[in-house]
Amino acid sequence: MESKFLNSFYDERNLERLANFFYENKKYAEDHFIEMGFEHIIRDYTDYITPFASPEAKKIASNNKIENLDKHRNARPKVQESELQFEHDPPLSQIISRCMEAKTPKDIQKILASVKVTWITKDQDKKLDEGDKNGIISGKKEVPDEYKNVSWKSKRPPNAYELLGIKTEKI
Numbered sequence: 001m002e003s004k005f006l007n008s009f010y011d012e013r014n015l016e017r018l019a020n021f022f023y024e025n026k027k028y029a030e031d032h033f034i035e036m037g038f039e040h041i042i043r044d045y046t047d048y049i050t051p052f053a054s055p056e057a058k059k060i061a062s063n064n065k066i067e068n069l070d071k072h073r074n075a076r077p078k079v080q081e082s083e084l085q086f087e088h089d090p091p092l093s094q095i096i097s098r099c100m101e102a103k104t105p106k107d108i109q110k111i112l113a114s115v116k117v118t119w120i121t122k123d124q125d126k127k128l129d130e131g132d133k134n135g136i137i138s139g140k141k142e143v144p145d146e147y148k149n150v151s152w153k154s155k156r157p158p159n160a161y162e163l164l165g166i167k168t169e170k171i
Contacts, residue, residue, distance in 0.1 A: 018045060019109035022099050029100055042095055046088055046117045052168040053119035057084055060121060069119050070171040085125040089116040089161070093154045118161075118168050127164050129153040137163055 018041070028034045053061070053069060060083050061069050088095065095115060102108045120128075131152025132138050138148040147157045161168060 015112055016105075016109055019105045019112060022108050023102070023105040026100050026102075035096070038096055038099070039092055042092055042099075042112075042115075045112065046115060049115065049117050051086070051117045051119055051171055053171050054121065054124060054166055054168050056121045056124065057119040058171075060084055061119070083122060085120050085122055087118050087120050087125060087128065089118055090156060090158070091154055094156070119171075120166065120168075124164075124166050127166070128156060128160060131156060131160070132163075 022038065022041075025034070026038075029038060051070060058069070061067075064083070090098075095111065098111045099108050102111060129151060131150060132143055132148055133151045135149045137143055141163055143163060144157055147155075152160055157163065
């Protein structure tokens with residue numbers, strides 16, 4: 001089975017340890033600094049996940065001779081901020097909320113294991129943030145009620161990419 005991780009820094013054992021750490025310490029998350037710490041840990045964790053990319057993002061990378069989109073953040077060349085976005089799916093805030101609501105360390109482990117990171121264009125990122133705030137998507141496709149006529153900046157449906165017609169593939 002192919003690993004979703006770029007190296008052994010976050011293998012399945014470390015993922016389990018991370019989930020246990022979150023579970024044991026989530027009671028302190030009411031403290032703003034602890035919550036920020038959780039966000040930094042999640043952000044660091046996602047740097048080790050093999051990313052996906054939209055074909056449009058891959059084309060921009062190719063045109064700009066960027067060859068390392070599949071590497072850890074610190075090994076990647078600086079990407080022109082105006083063109084590409086490294087996006088978490090679901091958004092970081094949603095990942096943290098789900099981890100905080102989890103009942104067991106195994107639940108947290110499942111949440112973290114399901115996280116996907118994707119290189120998309122800034123235009124695609126804008127579409128994700130706007131979501132269905134104008135009711136355009138739900139007028140054409142089946143959108144769950146809680147996601148109709150609202151922005152998807154911090155909370156988006158699991159099939160947001162599909163609803164917006166954004167295709168992604170593993171790099």
